[in-house]
Amino acid sequence: MIKKYLPPLPQVIIIVFIIILLGLAIKIDIPASSLINDLFIRLILNCVLVISLIPMVNSGAGLNFGLPIGAVAGLLGMVITAQFGGKGLTGFLLSIAVSIPFAAASGTVYGHMLNRVKGREEIAATFTGFSIVSIMCLFWVVAPFTHPQMIWVLGGSGLRNTIGLRGFWEKSLYNLMQFKAGDIIIPAGSLLFIGIIIISLYFFSRTRTGMMMNAAGENESFARINGVNIEKIRKLSVIMSTVLASAGTCIYAQQYGFIELYSAPLMAAFPAISALLLGGSSGKRVFLRHAILGVILYQSLYLLSLPVANILLVPEMAEIIRMIVTSFIILYALAKKSEERGDV
Amino acid sequence: MRKFNPAPLFFALLSIIAFYYSDMSLLFVTNEVIIRIIRDSLLVFALIIPVTAGMGLNFSIIIGAMAAQAGWIFMLDLQVPGIRGIAGAALSGIFISFICGYIIGSYLNRVKGREMIATIIIGILGAGIYQFIFLVGYGTFIPAHNSELLLSRGAGIRDMVDLAPYRNIIDRLWLVDISGIQLPLFMFSIVAAAALAVKLILLTPAGQRFRAAGSDRVAAELSGINTDRTRIQAMIISTVLACLGQIIFLQNIGMVNVYTAHMNSDIFSCAALLAGGATIKEAKIRHALLGIVLFHSLYIVTPQAGQNIFSNAVLGEYFRSFIAYGSIAIALIINIRHEREKQGRLQ
Amino acid sequence: MENILEISDLSKKFRSNYALKNISLSLGRGEILGLVGANGSGKTTLMNILAGNPVIADTGGFTGEIKLGGRIISPAAPSDSLKLGIGMVYQEFALIPSFTAPENIMLGKENLISPVASLPGLRIPLIDHKKNIHKAESILSSLGVNGINIHVPVTEFNVSTRQFVEFARVINSDTLKLLILDEPTAVLGRDESIRLMDEVRKMADKGISVIFISHRLEEILSLCHRIAVLRDGILESVFTASETSAEDIARCMLGSIHARAIKTHNHTSSGDSGNYFRIKNMNSGSGGESLRNFSLNVSKGEIIGITGQSGQGQMLLGKSLMGLIPSDGEISIDGEKIQPGDTASLFRSGFYYIPEERRRDGLLPEHSIADNITFTKISTKRAFTSRTGLLNFKSINETVLKYTDELDIKCAGIKQKVCELSGGNQQKVILARALLLKPEIMMIFEPTRGIDIGAKEMILNMLLEMNREMQTTIIIVSSELEELLRVCDRIAVLYEGSIFSVLTPELPEEKFIHAFAGRAI
Incomplete structure (x- = not known):
């Protein structure tokens, strides 16, 4: 029972690793511009999903292992929009708008549930997320969607596993206000869109509610003593996180060009959580900069390991390394958090 | 007051309804269930001791399962035939799972109160390392002796390897046929021996320590029990049992899906245990056995029932995975709430 | 007599504070030693060291030497202590x-x-x-x-x-050499206590040495051979039971209250005979302490102190009111009935609670000084909040600067994280928050614990000033009787979960000593 302290941050290891990979990438002549372009794309894909975790962490509701709940709401918003013929940027924006009520409603129920399992949120959230994803699998099969680009052409009923967004709103945000600087593609519209989300969250943290939310997360008994309704504020944070996760999913699909249904969102929480933790949010408060730095580090690692894996003729390796890194970082953070709480 | 646990009744009812619509013969279902009892029992037994020791559902039994797969691959790679191969797979699997169990247990001592989420992620980490060894390592930095196992590119084990050299060596031993119901008595005796072993462990002072640590860890520590060591022991036993379970499982199937065979072994085992009436605080052999029968009856009949009711077999498959995840989610939520209410009362 | 236990020069530090300082104590075979001390005197730390509680090793171990049966010991886990023959009966049970x-x-x-x-x-x-x-x-x-x-x-x-x-x-x-009992009779009735003490005597007769902790001085006197008194981590005195009295022990526990400072404050008590703030029949329990049918009446504008030996229930008072632990009972403020835990109504009636554990419950350690000072005013009164919900940081900064100046809070700026401040400055931040909030009635726990002398004076003066300038009714729960005597109009002494007597500072010290010991005169 003698306390053992954990070795220094895994960030150091990751950064060293990235530098090695970067060296390798340069050695095999991968142009820097293509790396940067890919990094932009991966940022757009994942940034909002990672940011969506922040409200819940800051209110003390923990890392949102139930992120698939928001993701499913996003999927629902998108297929409904597509069914009714949403197209282009309007279609994309509409898909977010349609998912918000679903996300808010499921977030309310989910938040209520999390309040009842206080202290053990992670595991309860994980399985709530799994359950929602698997019950939605039933829904995707039976739901009365008719759009020919979304249902199986022959054999099998219900929606396809992956729905191509070509002809709907594939990359509509990515192409918005996009310009080139030399070989580098700057997706200004996407960056602006994500920027607006980040700025609104920043201003939210400077409101009374935002301040109360942060207090609830940092010191629950303090907040309670000083007039914060913990349950209410935590529920609000869960709704915010779920709504942001649904928007993040819409952005992801738009960029990726496909809506992935069925079991695709099952494991969505883990990479996002890992990226956030990688950004250095070992403390009780997470700042937006942690999320952004985390996404950059996490995605660079993935991006750089791809070409190296290909040289080794084992293309799966990039995915395997990502899997190991993701889980290692979460395990490290869990232990670190327990150490801080003095549970060891 | 012992509260009535409706889970077994619920599963029984669902199974009966699904069975009715599936139009399957009772004989077929019975034989299938018997096979599942043999395949899955040990994996479910593996969950009992960590639950007793207060560590919740041990989702990292998939580490034990992967150790078993590694054991089989080693034997195939070294081309050890027959019963010696089975023993070799079991022994190397046990060795690996013992070490993994020790490491997992030591880690879980640093995340007390959040063991379950940790074991899920340990499972993912383990799967990553496992894939790294067998998909990347073999043929590159690990020399392969049996090139038939390798992918055509020369690195990595194939997705599926045949256990032909070991098939039907033990699971057709002492096979009894009673009017169409096939009873492999030797395999039954292995399951019974494992059940007895778990039961006996719980009747020793070690079992008393598991129970004490599970009931109130601080009080157990104060009464002189080294709860950290006790919890490590629980994880070692669990991981080793899971490994043995997977050895039996794969041997019975006759092949190893190298990269997918372990997947969901944790979820389905946990769901089966809960279906039998266990909670995340209390689990017994009888819960495990009843749960396997109930959960797998449902598992066997749902696709066909889905096909017959909605003319869509996929629905049945999705339905059963929803049942698996859902029953774990509900068990967790109810249990955590009970615990909190109890704590509130004690204060 | 052969010594079973020999403690020499034992010290234990938590962070920079000594919980025990240079304790030397010995215990003979079959001897029963009583151990008494007020809250925070170091009793628990001493027991934790002997019983091998891992908290000791985790916080850096102890210095000095403990010999059991002639062998030097240093138990790192309860199992070590048990093997050595040290058995402990825990107040909260280890069942x-x-x-x-x-x-x-x-x-x-x-x-x-x-x-x-x-x-x-x-x-x-x-x-x-x-x-x-x-x-x-x-x-x-x-x-x-x-x-x-x-x-x-x-x-x-x-x-x-x-x-x-x-x-x-x-x-x-079979190996028991030393038996430690922590408040074993607190939960027992009279007859059962006597029975248990008989059993303890039997154990001692068998040659087992006993350390007996109790707040019931009568019991200690009748059971123990010698009585050790701890105060502020120092072994104040060891009495021989046959040559001392409960008064002597209580006096030793309380320390010198002779050097009583003359009160410097104006009483603003309205003399409404305790109708302003009332608690009636409050019951709650947590961590081995309990409140039993606790009732208290406070007049508008008075400063009332609440004190007692350790573990008499005083520490539960605030937590019960705020609903941090479950309780039953009635509260009323200015005639309005409020349920315990209904924080919204408590705030509306102008109640404010400052908890004992400053770092744990009283601050947002990762937030700035400014956030910490203004938080409650913002959360409960929507101050500094525009209609859009955005906070007006300009006016926040101005206000905070005023308070940091006035209270002389030593910091690198109002954006500094509050966890980087010293204990005294942290307490000042908390009081600044209260001053800004202007509560009608404030309950404050251990206002000067862990604070150096200079800041202590300032904090006590601030409380008096709040009372004088803003007519704030103040309830101070403290184990420092001397400090209460200086600032309070009345002092309520708790014993076993309810108020034993309410005294005024002018009364002779014998009254206080008797009340502490739970003895009616």
Whole structure:
């Protein structure tokens, strides 16, 4: 029972690793511009999903292992929009708008549930997320969607596993206000869109509610003593996180060009959580900069390991390394958090 | 007051309804269930001791399962035939799972109160390392002796390897046929021996320590029990049992899906245990056995029932995975709430 | 007499504070030593060291030397202490809730079935439950506990039975040399206490040495051979029981209250005979402490102190009011009835609570000084908040600067994280928050604990000023009687969960000593 302290941050290891990979990438002549372009794309894909975790962490509701709940709401918003013929940027924006009520409603129920399992949120959230994803699998099969680009052409009923967004709103945000600087593609519209989300969250943290939310997360008994309704504020944070996760999913699909249904969102929480933790949010408060730095580090690692894996003729390796890194970082953070709480 | 646990009744009812619509013969279902009892029992037994020791559902039994797969691959790679191969797979699997169990247990001592989420992620980490060894390592930095196992590119084990050299060596031993119901008595005796072993462990002072640590860890520590060591022991036993379970499982199937065979072994085992009436605080052999029968009856009949009711077999498959995840989610939520209410009362 | 336990020059530091300082103490074979001390005197730390509580090793261990039976010991876990022959009866019990009484008593010392256990080549150590039950029953009946149901978990028993099971658990040892009992009689009635003390005497007669902790000085005097008094981590004095009295011990515990400062404040008490703030029949319990039918009446504008020996329930008061622990009882402020835990109504009535654990409950350690000072005003009164919900940081900064200047809060700027400040400055931040909030009635716990002398004076003066300038009614819960005597209009002394007597500072010290010891005159 003698306390053992954990070795220094895994960030150091990751950064060293990235530098090695970067060296390798340069050695095999991968142009820097293509790396940067890919990094932009991966940022757009994942940034909002990672940011969506922040409200819940800051209110003390923990890392949102139930992120698939928001993701499913996003999927629902998108297929409904597509069914009714949403197209282009309007279609994309509409898909977010349609998912918000679903996300808010499921977030309310989910938040209520999390309040009842206080202290053990992670595991309860994980399985709530799994359950929602698997019950939605039933829904995707039976739901009365008719759009020919979304249902199986022959054999099998219900929606396809992956729905191509070509002809709907594939990359509509990515192409918005996009310009080139030399070989580098700057997706200004996407960056602006994500920027607006980040700025609104920043201003939210400077409101009374935002301040109360942060207090609830940092010191629950303090907040309670000083007039914060913990349950209410935590529920609000869960709704915010779920709504942001649904928007993040819409952005992801738009960029990726496909809506992935069925079991695709099952494991969505883990990479996002890992990226956030990688950004250095070992403390009780997470700042937006942690999320952004985390996404950059996490995605660079993935991006750089791809070409190296290909040289080794084992293309799966990039995915395997990502899997190991993701889980290692979460395990490290869990232990670190327990150490801080003095549970060891 | 012992509260009535409706889970077994619920599963029984669902199974009966699904069975009715599936139009399957009772004989077929019975034989299938018997096979599942043999395949899955040990994996479910593996969950009992960590639950007793207060560590919740041990989702990292998939580490034990992967150790078993590694054991089989080693034997195939070294081309050890027959019963010696089975023993070799079991022994190397046990060795690996013992070490993994020790490491997992030591880690879980640093995340007390959040063991379950940790074991899920340990499972993912383990799967990553496992894939790294067998998909990347073999043929590159690990020399392969049996090139038939390798992918055509020369690195990595194939997705599926045949256990032909070991098939039907033990699971057709002492096979009894009673009017169409096939009873492999030797395999039954292995399951019974494992059940007895778990039961006996719980009747020793070690079992008393598991129970004490599970009931109130601080009080157990104060009464002189080294709860950290006790919890490590629980994880070692669990991981080793899971490994043995997977050895039996794969041997019975006759092949190893190298990269997918372990997947969901944790979820389905946990769901089966809960279906039998266990909670995340209390689990017994009888819960495990009843749960396997109930959960797998449902598992066997749902696709066909889905096909017959909605003319869509996929629905049945999705339905059963929803049942698996859902029953774990509900068990967790109810249990955590009970615990909190109890704590509130004690204060 | 042969010494079983010899402690020499024992010190223990937590962070920079000494919890124990240069303790030297010895205990003879079969001797019963009483141990008394006020809240925070170091009793618990001393017991934790002897019982091998891992918290000691985790916080850097101790210095000095402990010898048990002539051997130097340094237990790092309870199991080490048990092996060495140190048994401890915990105030909150170390019983396994789901275990029966025999299972608890025999835990770790189970009898095994011998013949069946030896299968060829495999020895399975099966527990012999029958034998265990028999052994446990014989221990229990030697303690006069007969006829309890041995098949139900111990949680089904009442506390006094559980106390005897706990006692049985500890004395079921062949190697027991030193028996430590932490407030064993707190949960017992009179007759049961006498029975338990008889058993303790029997153990001592068998040659086992005993350390007996109790707040009931009468018990200590009748049971113990010698009595050690701890105060502020220092071994103040060791009395021989036959040559001392409860008054002497209580006086020693309280320290010198002769140097009573002259009150410098104006009483603004309205003399509404305690109608302003009322607590009626409050009951709650947590961590071995409890409030039992606690009632208190406070007049508008008065400063009332609440004190007592450690563990008399005073620390539960705020938590019960704020609903941090469950409780029942009635509260009223200015005639309005409020349920315990209804924080919204408490805030509306102008109530503010400043908890004892500054770092844990009183601050947002990662937030800035400015955030910490303005938080409650913002959360409960929507101050500095525009209609859009955005906060007006300009006016926040101006306000905060005013307070940091006025209270002389030493910091690198108002954006500095509050966890980087010293204890005294942190307390000032908390008081600045209260000043800004302007509560009608404030309950503050241990306002000067862990604070250096200079800041202490300033904080006490601030409380007086708040009372004078803003007519704030103040309830101070503190174990520093001297400090209460200086600032309070009345002082209520708690004993075993309810108010024993309410005294005024002018009364002679004998009154206070008697009240502390729970003795009516």
